[in-house]
Structure formats: C-alpha cells, structure tokens
Amino acid sequence: MELSRRNFFKILGVTGASVVAVKGKARAWESKAPPDPFGCLVDLTRCIGCRKCEQACNDVNALPKPDRSFDDLTILDTKRRPDEKTFTIVNRYYPGKIDERDQLIPTFVKIQCMHCQDPACVSACIAGALTKKENGTVHYNVSKCIGCRYCMVACPFEIPAYEYFNPITPKVMKCTFCFDRISKEGGQPGCATICPVEAITFGKRNTLLKLAKKRIKENPADYIDQIYGENEVGGTSWMYISGVPFEKIGFNKLPSEPMPKLSETVQHSLFSYLWSPIALYGILGGIMWAFRNNGDNTEIENNGGAR
Amino acid sequence: MKNKKMTALLAGIFMVGVSLLLILMSAGQWPSQARAKVTPGTATVSPPIPAMVSAKADNGVVKTDWKAPDQEAAKLRANEEVPFVETFIDECLLCRQQKLRDQGLSTKDIPNTYFLLDSPIIKKQEDHYKPVRFMHAKHAAEANDCAVCHHYRPTDPEALETTRCSACHQESFKKDHPERLGLKAAYHLQCMKCHQDMNKGPVDCIGCHAKNVPDHKELVKLPANPAPEQVTNECLRCHQEAGEDMLTTAHWLWKGPSPNTMEHRKEVRHGKGTDVFNNY
Amino acid sequence: MSHQAYPLRAKLWTPGVLVLSALMAIGAVIIVARFIGGIGYVSNLSTARPWGLWIGVDVASGVALAAGGFTTAFLAHILGRHTYEPVVRPALLTAMLGYTFVVLGLMVDIGRSWAIWKPMFNWNTNSVLFEVAMCVMFYVTVLYIEFIPAVVEQFKGKVNLPGLLGKLNAPSEFLMGLADRILGKIMWVFIIAGVVLSCMHQSSLGSLMLIAPTKLHPLWYTPMLPLLFLTSAIAVGYPMVVFEATIATTSMKLDSEMKVLAPLTRITILLLGLYMSLKIGDMVIRGTYVYLLDGTAQTNSFLIELGLGVILPWLLLLSKKVQTSRRGLFITCTLIVLGVLLNRINVFIVGYKPPLGDSSYFPAIGEILVTVGLIAALMFLYRFIITYLPVFSAPGKEVSS
Numbered sequence: 001m002e003l004s005r006r007n008f009f010k011i012l013g014v015t016g017a018s019v020v021a022v023k024g025k026a027r028a029w030e031s032k033a034p035p036d037p038f039g040c041l042v043d044l045t046r047c048i049g050c051r052k053c054e055q056a057c058n059d060v061n062a063l064p065k066p067d068r069s070f071d072d073l074t075i076l077d078t079k080r081r082p083d084e085k086t087f088t089i090v091n092r093y094y095p096g097k098i099d100e101r102d103q104l105i106p107t108f109v110k111i112q113c114m115h116c117q118d119p120a121c122v123s124a125c126i127a128g129a130l131t132k133k134e135n136g137t138v139h140y141n142v143s144k145c146i147g148c149r150y151c152m153v154a155c156p157f158e159i160p161a162y163e164y165f166n167p168i169t170p171k172v173m174k175c176t177f178c179f180d181r182i183s184k185e186g187g188q189p190g191c192a193t194i195c196p197v198e199a200i201t202f203g204k205r206n207t208l209l210k211l212a213k214k215r216i217k218e219n220p221a222d223y224i225d226q227i228y229g230e231n232e233v234g235g236t237s238w239m240y241i242s243g244v245p246f247e248k249i250g251f252n253k254l255p256s257e258p259m260p261k262l263s264e265t266v267q268h269s270l271f272s273y274l275w276s277p278i279a280l281y282g283i284l285g286g287i288m289w290a291f292r293n294n295g296d297n298t299e300i301e302n303n304g305g306a307r
Numbered sequence: 308m309k310n311k312k313m314t315a316l317l318a319g320i321f322m323v324g325v326s327l328l329l330i331l332m333s334a335g336q337w338p339s340q341a342r343a344k345v346t347p348g349t350a351t352v353s354p355p356i357p358a359m360v361s362a363k364a365d366n367g368v369v370k371t372d373w374k375a376p377d378q379e380a381a382k383l384r385a386n387e388e389v390p391f392v393e394t395f396i397d398e399c400l401l402c403r404q405q406k407l408r409d410q411g412l413s414t415k416d417i418p419n420t421y422f423l424l425d426s427p428i429i430k431k432q433e434d435h436y437k438p439v440r441f442m443h444a445k446h447a448a449e450a451n452d453c454a455v456c457h458h459y460r461p462t463d464p465e466a467l468e469t470t471r472c473s474a475c476h477q478e479s480f481k482k483d484h485p486e487r488l489g490l491k492a493a494y495h496l497q498c499m500k501c502h503q504d505m506n507k508g509p510v511d512c513i514g515c516h517a518k519n520v521p522d523h524k525e526l527v528k529l530p531a532n533p534a535p536e537q538v539t540n541e542c543l544r545c546h547q548e549a550g551e552d553m554l555t556t557a558h559w560l561w562k563g564p565s566p567n568t569m570e571h572r573k574e575v576r577h578g579k580g581t582d583v584f585n586n587y
Numbered sequence: 588m589s590h591q592a593y594p595l596r597a598k599l600w601t602p603g604v605l606v607l608s609a610l611m612a613i614g615a616v617i618i619v620a621r622f623i624g625g626i627g628y629v630s631n632l633s634t635a636r637p638w639g640l641w642i643g644v645d646v647a648s649g650v651a652l653a654a655g656g657f658t659t660a661f662l663a664h665i666l667g668r669h670t671y672e673p674v675v676r677p678a679l680l681t682a683m684l685g686y687t688f689v690v691l692g693l694m695v696d697i698g699r700s701w702a703i704w705k706p707m708f709n710w711n712t713n714s715v716l717f718e719v720a721m722c723v724m725f726y727v728t729v730l731y732i733e734f735i736p737a738v739v740e741q742f743k744g745k746v747n748l749p750g751l752l753g754k755l756n757a758p759s760e761f762l763m764g765l766a767d768r769i770l771g772k773i774m775w776v777f778i779i780a781g782v783v784l785s786c787m788h789q790s791s792l793g794s795l796m797l798i799a800p801t802k803l804h805p806l807w808y809t810p811m812l813p814l815l816f817l818t819s820a821i822a823v824g825y826p827m828v829v830f831e832a833t834i835a836t837t838s839m840k841l842d843s844e845m846k847v848l849a850p851l852t853r854i855t856i857l858l859l860g861l862y863m864s865l866k867i868g869d870m871v872i873r874g875t876y877v878y879l880l881d882g883t884a885q886t887n888s889f890l891i892e893l894g895l896g897v898i899l900p901w902l903l904l905l906s907k908k909v910q911t912s913r914r915g916l917f918i919t920c921t922l923i924v925l926g927v928l929l930n931r932i933n934v935f936i937v938g939y940k941p942p943l944g945d946s947s948y949f950p951a952i953g954e955i956l957v958t959v960g961l962i963a964a965l966m967f968l969y970r971f972i973i974t975y976l977p978v979f980s981a982p983g984k985e986v987s988s
Contacts, residue, residue, distance in 0.1 A: 048499070050512065052435075071512075081944045083634060101506070120798050126716040127709040144709045147698020150716045152637035154798040158943045161634040162698065164627025170698040188480060193432050197499070198492030202480045211485050252942045254801060262810060263797040264713050271718065277783050284665055284779045291667035 029265045031234065031258060033117035037136025038182055039205035039237040040192055041212050042110055044249070045222055046199035049076055049090055049108035053191035053200065057088045057112075060178060060190035079250070081111065084161040084173040088112035088191060095244040107242070109249050110191070110200070113138060113159045113175035114229060115237035116258075121151035121160060123260030129172075136205065136237040137177040145172060156233055156254055177237070205237055212241050234258030377421050385425040385438065389474045393484075394462040403454040412468060414451050420444035428477050428490050436516035439494070456497060472497075592676055592977035594741065597839055599974055607963040614960010617953045618695055626698060629953030635944030638696075640954045643935035645692025645961060647792055648928050649685050650723070651820050655831070656682025656730065657785035658824025662854075664778045673980040674847055676737060677835065678828045680969060680978050683730040688965050690727060695957060715794045722788035729781045735770060737976050739763045790817035796934055804938040805875050806889045811865065812934075818865055822858040823927040825851040826900075826920035833917045835969075841979060845913055852916055856904045859923060863897050888929070888937045896926015 055070035057063070064085050068075055076092040090110050097105045115138045122130045122138060129144035130151055147170055152160045163170035178189040182202075192202040201208060209230060216223040228246050229239030232254040240246070247253065270276050398406070407413070425438030447453070457469040472493055479489030488496065498515070502508035509515055529541055543550045553559055621629045632639050655678040663671040694700045707724075711717050746759045793816030796803050809815070829848045836844060870876050878886050900922040909915035940946045950958075973979055 046496070048510075081634060123711075123713045124716065124798055125711055126714050126720060127706040128711040128714075129709075144705055145699060146702045146705050147700075148696075148716060149632075149637035149698070150714070150795070152634065153795075153802070153939075156799070156801050158635055158941050162632075162637060163625070164630075164632060165625040166698075167622050167625040167628075168699070168701070170625065192480070194435070196491060196495040198479060198488055198496075201485065203482070203485050207485045214486065250943070252801060259798055259800070260713065262800075263715055263794055266794055266797060266810070266813060267713065267715055267718065267791075271787075277787055280783050280786060281779055284661075284782055285775075288665045288667075288775060288779065291665070293667075 029261050029268070031118050032132065033235065034132065034134045034136060037115075037117070037134070037205050037237050038177070039115070039136055039203065039208050039239060040189065041201040041203075041208040042238065042240045043199050043201070043215070044107055044109060044240060044242040044244075046197045047090070047108040047110060048197055048199075049073065049092055049106065050196065051075075051090055052194045052196060053110060054086065054088055054090060056190035056194035057175075058086070060181070061087060061176065063087070076108075082113075082159060082161060082174070084163045084171075087173070087175040091250060093244075093249040095248040097244065107244055107249050109240075109251075111159075111250075112191075112238065113177070114157050115175075115177050116233055117235040117237065118233070118258035118260055120154035120156060120233070120259035123264060124150045124154035126150060133179070135179075135182060137179045137182070138174075139176070139179055140172055140174065142171050147172075154259065156252075156259055205235075205239075208239060212239060216241060231256040234261075378423075380419075381421050381423040381440075382425075384419065385423040386427065388427060389471055391477055392461040392463070392466070392470065392474045395459040395475060396462055397459060400454055400458070403458065403460075404452065407453055407468065410468060412453060414444075414447035414453060417444050417447055424494055426473050426490055428473065432479070432491070436512065436518060439498075439515040450501075455501070592673075592737070592740075592980040594975050594977055595839055595841075595973055595979060597974055599971065603838070604967060604970060607967045610963035611960050611967060614957050614963065617956045617960065620953065621695060621957070626696070629951060629957070631948055631951040631954065633945065633948070635941045635946045636939070636948040638935060638939070639948060640936065640950035640958055641692050641696040643932050644928075644958050645696070646689050647931040647935050649689040649692065650789065650792060651816075651823060651927050651931050652827050652924065653682040653685030653689075654785065654789065654820040654824040655827040656685075656824075657782045658821055659828055660733075660778050661782050664775070665782065671847055671851070673844060674828050674832060674851070676978045676980075677832055677973070678824075679730065679733055680737075680972060681827070681831055683727075683734050684965050684968055684972075686723065686727045686730055688961050689723065692958075692961055715791050715798070719788045719791045719795065722784045722791070726781060726784040726788065729777045729784065732770070732777050733774070733781065735766050736774075737978060739767050739770075741976050743767060785820075786817060789820040790814065792816050793934075796939075799939075802939055802941045803934065804878075804885050804889075804940060805873070806870070806878055806886065807934050807938045809869050809873060811869050815862070815865060815869070818858070818862040819927050819930060822855065822862040823923055825855045825858070826923040829916060829920040830924050833913065833920075835973065835979070838970075839973070839979075845916075848916065849910060852904055852910060852920070855920075855923070856901065859897065859901050859904070863901055866893065866897065885933075885938055885940070888933050892926055892929045892933055896922060896929055900926065 051070050051073065058065070058070070066085070076090070079091050080086075080089045082089055088110060090108050093107045093109060094104045095107055099105050115132075115136055117132075119130070119132055119138050122132050126148050127144040127146060129141050129146075131139050131141070133139050147162075149160075149162055149172070151172060152158075152162065160172045160174045162172055178187070181187040182189060188202050189200075192200040201211065203211070209227065212227045212230075216225055216227075222243055223241055224243065224245055226246065227239050227241055228251055229236035234257060240251070242249065420443055422441040422443050423438050424441050429438075446456075450456070453469055459475070460466065460468055461470060461474065473490050476488050476490040476493035479492065481487055498508075499510050502510050526545070527541055529537060533541075617629055626632060630639060630641075659671060659675050659678040662668050663675045694703065697703065706717055706720055742759075743763045744760070746756045746763070747753075748756055748759075790813035793812035793814070796808065796812060797810065800808055829851060832844055832848060836842065879890060880886070900919045903909045903915070903919045903922070906915075909919055936948070
C-alpha cells in the first residue's frame, strides 16, 4: 500500500509539472481578423427604401423570385428578416422624427450578414465550412457543412438561415458579400452597385471608417456619433451610420468583445495540446493504481471476463 | 348643350396650350431662332417630345428620317466622357452665389437647355431604367440660382465656373476618392433632395424614369389575324397578375344604374365582367 | 464479494412493451417524413430558433442523464469500491443506449445526416461543438467496448447462427475468444478514457452556449456554464442509477438493490451540494437574482429548476427517513433527474431568446413524437438487453459470497 501511495504521488507530481509547463505555453486569445478587409458603409440617412438592393441581390445570387415584386413597397409595412431565399431585406422604421410638414420621417434599414471581423459562426462551425477570408468575406463552403446549425445559434445578428424544407442537401443561406464579384479587381457587391443614392459605400474597411468619421464630423446635426460595426463584436466589415439612435431602428446592443473570445479562451486553455485530458488520465490512472488493492483486485481484470 | 360643352373644352385646351407656351418662353427655354418660327396654332404639337417620336418609330407607324435635333444633341452630350476633376474648391453656398454674381453669370446664360441624364459611366454598371430627360433651363429658371446645383468648382482656374456633374462625379467608390459620390448617386441625391425640400417634383422612380420596357415585337406571338380572345390570352401569358388585379377593379365589377353615365344611366350592366363578350 | 450478472429471461412482450412499440412506430413514421419533406416539414425550427427539442432533450439531456455510466465506473473501478459493482452494468447499459440515441437524435436533427463524418477530416479546433462531437464519438466507442464482456459472457462457446450465417460461427467465436483474452487486461485503459472523455464533453456541452451571450437569459449565461454542466452531470449520475434501477427492479419484479443504492445517495448529498452551491453562488456573485421575480416563463422555469430540482431534493436527502425509504429515495432521485433535465431544456430551449428575429418556439407535434419514439426505443432496447444479456445481478448471491 505504501509503495502504491508513493507511486501515486509520483504520478501526480509528474502530471502536475507537465500541466504547469504546457499552461505556460498557452497564449492569450488573439484576434484572427484580416488586417485590410473590404467592407461596406451603410448610410441610413441616405437610404430611400427603394428595395433595389434586394432586387440586385436576388439577381446576382440567382435566388428564387419572390411572390411579390420588388417594386411593391407596401411590403415595407411589415418587419422582415433575411431568410433562406433572401439574403438582404430593407425594413422601415418611424423613430419619431417629423419633417416641417409634420410628417413622420421614415428610416430605412438594410439588413444582411455583417461579415464580422472575428465571426462567431466561423468559430462555431464544427467542420470549418465557414471561414473568414482575407478580403473580409465570411464565406460558406457547403461541401464541408453537416447542417448542425450551430452557426445560426452563435450569430449575434441572427443572419444565417436554413433550407429547412430540403430533406437531404439543405444549405445555410446568407449574404455572400458577392465573394466571386469582389474577388475580381474592381468588383463590387450587387447591392452597392445598384443603390441609386450610394447609401452603401463599398471599399476597404479602414477607408470606410475614416469616411464615416468624416461624415459624422462634418454633419454633426445629421448623424448620431456612433458607427455601428466599428467596435460591435470586435468590429464588422459592414458598418452603419445613422441619424437616429440605433436602438430605435432594430439594432441590438452588443459587447465590443468578439463573440468567440470567451469560448475559445476556455477551450484553448483547457484543451491546447490536450494537456488537461492527459493530466486527468494520469491522475485517474494514479488513483486506480493506488486503490488497486482496495477490495478484490482481480475484479477489474475479471470485469465480465471470467464468470 | 353638347356642342356648348365641346366648344368650352376646345377653348380650355387652347388656353392651356398658350399659357404653357408663354411659361416656356419666359423661362428662356427656347432658343430665339426657334421661338421666331413657332406660331400659336402649332404650339401644342411642335415641341419635340423625344419619347413620342421614338415610340412612333419603334411601332413602325410613322416612318421618317427626321430626328429631333436637341434630342440628338443631348444624346451626343450624354455620351461624352469628361476628364475627371481631381480637386475642387470647397466654398459655402453664399460665397459661391456671390462669386457667380460677380462674374455676371446667371440662369439666363445657359447654353444647353436640355440634357439626357445618361453616361457611359452609368451604363457600365447597370441599365435598369431609361435615362431621365432633364429640362436644364426650366430647372434653372425655377431655382434661379446656379449655385444650388453647381455647388463646387474645379481648382483649375482654366476650368469653367459651372462644370458638368460628370466632371467630378464619375464611377462609384473610386479608390483615391472614397468620399466622392458616383454619378448616379450624385444625380439621385441632388434631384430627390431638392424635390423633397421644395415639395415639388417627383421623388419616386417612375416619376422621372421611363422603365426599360423590353421590345414586345419579339415577345408577342400571335397569328396573322388574331381573335380578340387570343390577344387577351397572349397578354395574360406574361401579365397574369395584371389580369387578376383587373378583376378587382371597377372596370370589371361595376354594376347598377349610374347617374354619371350620360346615355346609359338606366343600364344595370356596366362592368366588363357583365357586358363584354370577351370576358375571361 | 463476487457478484454475478445473468439474463433475466422474463417475458418480453408485456402490454407496456407493446405501447413502447407503438410509440416507436409513430416516431419512425415521422422520421421518414423528415427525410422526405425536410426538417421544416415536421418541426417548428426557424432562423431564430435553429435548435429545439431534438438538441435540448435528445442530445443535451441524453448526454447528461447518461452520466451514471462514468460516475459508477469511477466509483467501482477507479476507486475500487467493488460493492457498487452490481449497478455498474445497468448504468453502463443506460449510458451506451443513451449515447446511441444521442447519435440517432443528431442524425435526425442535422440537415446533412450523410455528411456526419466530415468533421473527422475537417478539424475546427476553435469549435466547441467539434470537441463535443469528437468526445462523443470516442466515448460511444469506449462504451461499446466496455459492454463487450457482457456479450462475450453470454455467447462465448454458444455461437450457432442459422443457415448461411453459420459460416460466421467460427470467426465470431474466435473474435470473442480474442476479446475475452485481451479486454480483461486492457479494460482499465477504456475505463479511465471513458471518465476523461465524459468530463471533457459534459463540460463542453455547457461551453456551447458561451458563444451566444446576447441570446441566452442571464440567469443561465455565465462563464461558469461548463463547470455547472460538469458538476450537474456528476451530481445526476448516481440519482439516475437509483432512478432507473428502481424502475427496472420494480418492473421486472426483482429484489431491490437498496443495499447498494442507499450509500450512493449519501455521496449524492455531497455532489449535489457542490452543484447547488456553485449555482447559487454564481447567481449571487453575478447579481442575476434580480431577475428571479420577473414572473416571465423563463424566470419561473429557473425557479422550478433550482427550487424543485436542486434545493428540495438536496434537503430531502439530508433526512434519514428518506435515505432509508425506497419510495422516498426514488422520489428524491426523480426530482434530481428532472431538475437536471429541466436545466438542459432551460439552457437550450427556454432560456434561449434571440432578441432580433421571431424567437417564439414550441416544439411541433412531429418533434415531440420523434423524441418520444426515440425514448421508447431506448427503453425497449434496455428491456430487451436485460432480458437476454447478463446485466442485472442476483442480489442474493452478493450477500452469500
């Protein structure tokens, strides 16, 4: 018994040392955001709610034609969300401002994938079907997807939609940032191209940030001093500026920490190099060894084997 | 009774025509040589309305080689590519108005009264609507201020004081000028903002644009002497929704005697749904 | 001290089993419908609510309630408390079947069931779900290996397959002989691996929700979620064994295993107490108790979970009367099991409220029938296996030896 105890503590000591050694190597969480991604700046003071972006998106991505024409603006009477047949939609809000003729001024809000800098969906994806590309796109590769829908659970903007009525080969559907188009030199996303008022400005994210700050600074009366997407969830490739507070027009308040930070920190500090399972295995092995004489020690070996 | 009404109507049309002409003349819309040729009798038909001319030509109803000269000139201008203006002088509206006044420039000095708001720059990106016909002179007269639209001027002292929109506003999202609006957005923002502020002029799409209607010559497939039903059927082949909408309108549903129809006020059956043979 | 497990050889087709079969058949029909019309055809899942009953109950709760397998293995094999040996095999069987149905539930829930193998070749080590999936995959394998001895015991030297299959007799015998010789020597590898893998994915199931702080109600969302999941799984392990053993022995008219079960509950006082203090402590430190009296469905569900599912059974366990009464013990353990079940449902379904889209969700009848069908199949297989394989041991023998 004494020997086994000593052995046990030896094992404990060894595993303990290895734990400390490995833990020292485990680095703090680092952002994996691309340094110079493309982005889009949506200026909500410009959007006129014409739904042309929806139409362009539908054309460019060869999505099924909707029941109601894109010219039908009565559809704005209801609040919509992107779904598996629509990557982007425009909603109308009346945040309470009135014009000189006492008419409520509408604010139109375009919704699509925000293409986060450190996307929750990419971190969550079980098989790496979702990736953040150097050009800023959060890209979906259906050939790796198993359809677990954890990306949808993780997304703080509730964007990925699912083909629930496709029994065998359903896909996650979301804005592609027109990946193929913007990968070409001079290419632009469909919605930004068609927008009649350039409510969507396409460019490098860093440039757009400067541009947004400039617009806000030069027209302080027209804008509230916030760029939605500058810091939200660690920054997004799509950003918004607005004349009314974002809470009033359907944007949720989000932390400035990237969504994957906590879970990835927990996972990596526990499981990098599998140190904790190995340590636990060692400890349990030690305990088992230590208690091997406890009671009938042939029991384990005979577990089921001999009758 | 009937005759009296007809004369009144004709007189009305004439009056409207004349007053229209007067307004246009006072606005300086018409070049002086054109003005001399115009006589009151032809006033209502002579303004070259491009849409009318081209539509007729398309239908093959009127075959003529004559083309409206200012429309052709506008087309040529729309196709010009203007060298890009890199830098401009950022002045306030008042400064700019003062400057123009100092130079003795006013809305009367407009060289081109009519523009077709089109450009290869826009065509390159998309082509969903027909270009807008823009009455430059009329707008100038209405605003009586060049500076509201010609808001900045190029830094180059040689350049015209009032340059064309497309000199500064070209492709969208230029890499070196991210803040510069593209031509299409510049047009839309300028027009719509002013129309909204003035509470005057259209702010919807088809208020200014004619829709790019595809040529139906190729689309419509009918036998040589089609029966009326065949024609309706052929329309409905694509415009099914319009057909269904029709069924909910008064054209279709109208029933009962009406005091508003002169000779048929005792008739009960009025709507297309009840009294027309071709009613499917 | 040696105990011996034996097949019960009771009548299989009792009325209860017939009811189970009917439920299984209905569930099977719905599953067929799901693979014809799609997930949306039989479920109420939506863009805002991508996970529902199938993940909340079939997967998350299934994993939690199968915790008896590794907790008893730890006690009996690693700590060498062989008095608990009689409950190891039933618990192992529950775990094995439980995880099998976790996998089956997943096959129904994931959109591309045929692609379920893909994560093995496309690793995303940032993904919590990837880790859970790998652990579950390995653990299912471990559970099957751990159960092999029960099969070998029953059939070794007796393989006699009919007709053409008869050719497989000799190879089967050989394999079983091999398993018999080798497994006994290396079983400890799998026993420890089972415990390690369980600790890993039981906690990681809680980490799954760490990535959605804006969607999970603050009463549940805490960085400690993985620890709470692990401690609750450990705490529910023994009560689950008591729960199922009581049902099984009552249903099969066996002698009760009170002698073994009673001490298990004393350990549970400690384990459940740990879970309870972590849960309450977390609530106090984060100040989330302010939500408790909101009166919403979510907060009420939390109150029930904590009050009836954790605190009440813990207090009951303290009483001597409950500890010694078979009925009292059963009721208390049922409360604990239901408490953990409700916790998993709360975290994955009730507490999950995305703020932007239409977050309303109630499982569709199709979803419920699939879940019920799967549970019925699990119970049926359990009964089938204890009838024909040596799982339960003769309580009398243990005393005599």
